[in-house]
Amino acid sequence: MLLVQHIRDHYDQVLLGLKKRNLVHADTALQQVLALDELRKSSQTQRDQLQAEANTISKEIGILMKEGKTVEATAVRDRSAVLKNQIKELEEQHEQAEVELKALLYTLPNVPYEAVPAGKSAEDNEIVLTHGEIPILPEGKLPHWELIKKYDIIDFDLGVKIAGAGFPVYKGKGARLQRALINFFLDQALAAGYMEVQPPILVNEDSGYGTGQLPDKEGQMYYATEDKLYLIPTAEVPITNLYRDVLVNVSDLPIKNVGYTPCFRREAGSWGAHVRGLNRLHQFDKVEVVQITHPDHSYEALEQMSSYVQGLLQQLELPYRVLRLCGGDMGFTSAMTYDMEVYSAAQERWLEVSSVSNFETYQANRLKLRFKGEDKKSQLAHTLNGSALALPRIVASILENNQGPDGIRMPKVLQPYLGFESI
RNA sequence: AGAGAGUUGGGUGAGUGGCUGAAACCAACAGUUUGCUAAACUGUCGUACGGGUUAUACUGUACCGGGGGUUCGAAUCCCCCACUCUCUGCCA
The missing domain is CATH 1.10.287.40 (Serine-tRNA synthetase, tRNA binding domain)
Known part of the structure; x- marks a missing residue:
């Protein structure tokens, strides 16, 4: 606000x-x-x-x-x-x-940072950089929704039986790949100085207001009416709200937290072409990093988070690009956002796998998240967060980009976590 | 889920209608003392929104879980809600 x-x-x-x-x-x-x-x-x-x-x-x-x-x-x-x-x-x-x-x-969104380009839609986003080689796949390449059937690692039909469309069931090596990615992401974040937290994945109304999902986005969240609790669309909500109504000491900044949670999104009205397979789900897994910083250092932190996420993608050997979102495409609460997209070589599309944002004081004002500075006056802190990373599209691109006649090769960094080299 | 108890400033905790924005202690901060550290002593020490000021100073109002009520006057009495704890029940 x-x-x-x-x-x-x-x-x-x-x-x-x-x-x-x-x-x-x-x-x-x-x-x-x-x-x-x-x-x-x-x-x-x-x-x-x-x-x-x-x-x-x-x-x-x-x-x-x-x-x-x-x-x-x-x-x-x-x-x-x-x-x-x-x-x-x-x-x-x-x-x-x-x-x-x-x-x-x-009803008023955050004011964009000066570096944010003008523009109306995703078309106008600025491509900051592109990294990595786009793999040339052999004849008979398959999109991931075919690959998961061929190797029997993710089952959408079973998910339909249990819950509905958009709730996949991961099986065998598919399930292990999920777990490996989660552990890899958490370990990396720990090494980068984040503290791990395991927050609730249901949150109350106050929390929804704190990070800006409410009012307005209630249609996008699952809601348990009996207990008035929302299923989180992202770990940003519970982790950032840990600091609601908190007055921190300036010497504690920056605060860096990381958490793994499942995320739930109703995605009402957004189904259509291009949402096959893992591209869009109601439930998915994500590791999220959150920072609370001094206002003077939040843009440094944003760059840090951006290169941190890029480091993950490099280790996973995925070609990616970084976008600076234009004014028209940015989220309501953000002052500046970088999106990271990986190239999925069979679909021949860029897929968004991370969104890293600086909210400046917009969330902090709602949260009453302040710090006490050297002058003893309290002032609002800056909040930032980023996906590091969201799993489904990472899985999609790993499967597609690494497919070959003898199966699907797993990235080296994951192999110790997986216990196998290929699917 | 049933019964009971509770929710006061950064923390512990007093306070049952006016002298309480709130004792006391702890923590924190500043100073004195000190060879250093420690201790002792003194002082400061809540938040929000106004007025005022170049900025201070100064000053008004509100806030004792949240909302409403009684009263000239409420932390204190009444009602509703939320949360916490204890016991019983159930249970990973």
Whole structure:
């Protein structure tokens, strides 16, 4: 959530930023934010003054009562009744301004960082770099959804029986590949200085608001109505919310956490072409890294996280490219996002396997995640996160890119985890 | 799931209608003392939103799990909700 103070002080910059996101009514919305804030402040000032008078009167009454001056006390009490009504009115005005202000702020996305390119859609994303050779596959190459059948390692039909479409069952070497990837990713993150956490995979409503899934994205999450809990769409939600309402010491920054969780997405309305096999699922596995940093260092951290993820892809011997998302394609809460895409050689497509973002103070403001600096004042921290990595599309590209007449070769780094060299 | 107890500042914990934004202790911070460390002593020490100021100072209001109510006045009384703990039941 944007800070009103920031909108007030950097109006033009915020406006320009929101326009980069192609937000049509940005100017109107920002003007309205300022107007509501003014109303909020003026009604508070008036209310506080009256309340101060009322408080004084109450004390006087107390003293009069003690002295047994009942008549005088009654007279003062009448004045108090008048004040009470006025206060109530101002209070309502104040509260309404606050509620409307908050509702409006919830509809405003984060302001993009200056380096974010303008643009409307994925077409306009900037390709930062491309790495690795695209393998030339022999005749008869198969897409991964054929390969998993041929080698009987992932079974979608069984998943349909148990849950439904988009809930695959991993079997034999397929299951072991999952486990190997998860362990490999976690071990790598540990080596890079992240602390491992195992968070709940169901979260309450407050957590959904904290990281920005709510309000608005509730349709994308599975919801357990009986207990009012959401299944997490990403470990970002529980891990970042560990720091909701937390005041950390500046010396503790940066905080670096990593966690493996399954992720659940309803993906309502997004099924169609290009979502075969592992390309899009309702349940998938992901290792997520989260950082909480000092505002001065968050973009360094973003670059760090980006190269960290690239390191993983290099070790897995997958050709990839890095995109800097344009204003129109970036997530609601992000100030800048890099997407990592691997090349899946049988589908002949780039597949997004990671998204690394800096949210600056946008989430921290909602979370009330602050740190106490050297000047003893508390200020909002910056939050970042990235997939490191999401499994299904990694599996898809490993299977496709490494297929050969004698089976599917496994990347060297995974072999110690797998206990076999090929499928 | 049933019964009971509880939720107070960074922590422990007092406080049952006005003198309590809140004792005391601990932690933290600053200073004094000290060859260093430690100890001792003194002081500071919640948050949010306003007013005010170049910025401080100063000042108002609110906040004792959340919401509502009673009252001139609520941490304190009443109602609803959430959460925690204990016992019983069930169970990986």
